[in-house]
Amino acid sequence: MKVLFATSEAHPLIKTGGLADVSGSLPKALKALKNQVRIILPAYRAVLDKVADKSPKHIARVEVGGCGRHYQADVLEVKAKSFPSLGVPIWLVDIPELFDRPGNPYLAQDGTDWWDNGERFAVFSKVVAEIAMGRVGVKWQPDVVHTNDWQTGLVNALLSLEQDRPRTVFTIHNMAYPGNYPESLFAQLELPWSLWHMNGVEFWGHFSMLKSGLIYADRITTVSPTYAKEICLNEYAYGFEGILQERSQKGHLIGILNGIDDQVWNPEVDEFIAHQYSVEKGRVSAKKKNKAKLLEEFSILNHVNEEEVSANFDRWLEAPLFGFVGRLVWQKGVDVVLEALPNLLKHTDANFIFVGSGEKYFEEKLMEYSQHYPKRIWTYIGYSEKLGHEVEAGADMFLMPSRFEPCGLNQLYSLAYGTPPIVNFTGGLADSVIPATSENLANHLATGFVFYEPAAYAFEEAVHSALALFAKKRTWQKLQKIGMQQSFDWRNSAQQYLKVYQGEES
Known part of the structure; x- marks a missing residue:
């Protein structure tokens, strides 16, 4: 035709x-x-x-x-x-x-x-x-x-x-x-x-x-x-x-x-990332190296001094790292994340990276958090294709708490990069992410974490579920592998x- x-x-x-x-x-x-x-x-x-x-x-x-x-x-x-x-x-x-x-x-x-x-x-x-x-x-x-x-x-x-x-x-x-x-x-x-x-x-x-x-x-x-x-x-x-x-x-x-374009969003051939990998080769070690590169880059972007980076880097590398790439608007559930951050910072050792731009209020709040918690939260305001790829390859988990999402692409990229997504049950997120329940894990179906209301308490519960599984390294690697084996070409x-x-x- x-x-x-x-x-x-x-x-x-x-x-x-x-x-x-x-x-x-x-x-x-x-x-x-x-x-x-x-x-x-x-x-x-x-x-x-x-x-x-x-x-x-x-x-x-x-x-x-x-x-x-x-x-x-x-x-x-x-x-x-x-x-x-x-x-x-x-x-x-x-x-x-x-x-x-x-x-x-x-x-x-x-x-x-x-x-x-x-x-x-x-x-x-x-x-x-x-x-x-x-x-x-x-x-x-x-x-x-x-x-x-x-x-x-x-x-x-x-x-x-x-x-x-x-x-x-x-x-x-x-x-x-x-x-x-x-x-x-x-x-x-x-x-x-x-x-x-x-x-x-x-x-x-x-x-x-x-x-x-x-x-x-x-x-x-x-x-x-x-x-x-x-x-x-x-x-x-x-x-x-x-x-x-x-x-x-x-x-x-x-x-x-x-x-998704598997010649562009593919960790095996991605030219934006420092260490390439696949589901069969280098997945665990290369993701950790990419995480280190990402932390170094964001430390520079957020003007963290070299002494603090040196003193904290090993801890950052072991702590779970959540990534967010997208528009900073109400639709994307940014307010849900902001509301949940105080509790997550207080009760977990998780760190967060944000890349995006949008409503001035959300931009300013994220920058404010980065200034108050320079060893836990790093933010880049703007659009960067390179950073988008680096976050997918270097983060441990990806955040997509959208109120509505016609399709969403970042959750598909996340699956391809072995970065389990945390999503609200809506639109294309509901169609592409299978919750990591015990049954779904046993049946080799689970690919990420799903919550069912765009509210801070529901989002926090999903994050805690992800953190609990992240602590079980072999189970976590199984979850990553199932996600990377999905076909979304x-x-x-x-x-x-x-x-x-x-x-x-x-």
């Missing part, structure tokens, strides 16, 4: 979260199954900087309407060989007025949303629709257009108006971001008014790009089976439960667990997506 994969970010070109990891891995897995795939995304300044020496080829030019003005969009192609980790050609939609800016895809450098995000991604969606219909002179037309999250939701609505169009699939990576804008934006974009009604893109008087995908895509997928069920409930649906329930009943809403997920593309239920 010919698949046009439309996304607002793709690793390694540009990344703010899990969408980029999926967009950087699934297309390559689809190609491995003998499909033709093109990734299409905006030509942000940061992306153009990365491809500047790759000789991108101009393949099309299209004029498209925005808010009271027209834009000239140039489509540039970057060859698959330029980014082997992606493995497929990349099409960049170059509209300098909308995308040639500093900052990340959605936020200005001061951390606020770009004021014209609605126009930016609506215009991008218009270009994608024109390409999908074969109207820009590119001698390649898709059988399927796969769109992702609200930034490309409008593509589905636009294609629904066309004859002889490609099939459309819309993937929800997180329902919490609806892409809602005023009705005035819809009018200024000169979109067809036939789309503006309660069973169309209108949502309580606003223009919803997420709803565009939910209503008009031929099939909807989301990134885990449990999340597909959860988003049909009021608590997780953000007002869209009626639509999702109806589409689920028709068999049009399907949950497919994300995979993209091949199985890609095969399920092919069924969806073909109109079958997954």
Whole structure:
């Protein structure tokens, strides 16, 4: 099949979260199954900087309407060989007025949303629709257009108006971001008014790009089976439960667990970590060496003086080390961890490493803890791909107390790296982590630790269970080994997506 994969970010070109990891891995897995795939995304300044020496080829030019003005969009192609980790050609939609800016895809450098995000991604969606219909002179037309999250939701609505169009699939990576804008934006974009009604893109008087995908895509997928069920409930649906329930009943809403790129997240070949290892070779000794490297690095990052490092290092190396990598926001349960920390510091010898950024309150509280407990807690505020890999390889356990988690990827990375995760029972976490009960351990099924309410007391109980098992070295090594033997590569997920593309239920 010919698949046009439309996304607002793709690793390694540009990344703010899990969408980029999926967009950087699934297309390559689809190609491995003998499909033709093109990734299409905006030509942000940061992306153009990365491809500047790759000789991108101009393949099309299209004029498209925005808010009271027209834009000239140039489509540039970057060859698959330029980014082997992606493995497929990349099409960049170059509209300098909308995308040639500093900052990340959605936020200005001061951390606020770009004021014209609605126009930016609506215009991008218009270009994608024109390409999908074969109207820009590119001698390649898709059988399927796969769109992702609200930034490309409008593509589905636009294609629904066309004859002889490609099939459309819309993937929800997180329902919490609806892409809602005023009705005035819809009018200024000169979109067809036939789309503006309660069973169309209108949502309580606003223009919803997420709803565009939910209503008009031929099939909807989301990134885990449990999340597909959860988003049909009021608590997780953000007002869209009626639509999702109806589409689920028709068999049009399907949950497919994300995979991971086992050439990137694999301790046997990981270039970010100091000591490589596998489930068969070096797992115990290499993880301890990586732990030592991680502790040394974070001691420097947190300005712990050399005398204190020397005096405490052996104790740090033997003490259990918990890692956290992710956004510092309420969704991720950071407040749950903060509430539990005083008791855990008082009643255990555990140490903690945090990597991430997000809400200022959480950033400041973690830095405050690091300053008060410089021999127990280390924090890095910001995003670092390298540190993310090093934490997975060097920590003993990984924390993911998310209130909701459409799929989650770090728990999958943790399993691959022999770092048992501690997770709340929700979304993809529920689908991928099997609790370390005595029965599950005996049956070689256990992979981590699960609690069932996003509350400090429940989280603390799970941590204490993990610490009790950590003290039993042989049992702990068995748990690590079971986790590392799990298979979460993209091949199985890609095969399920092919069924969806073909109109079958997954």
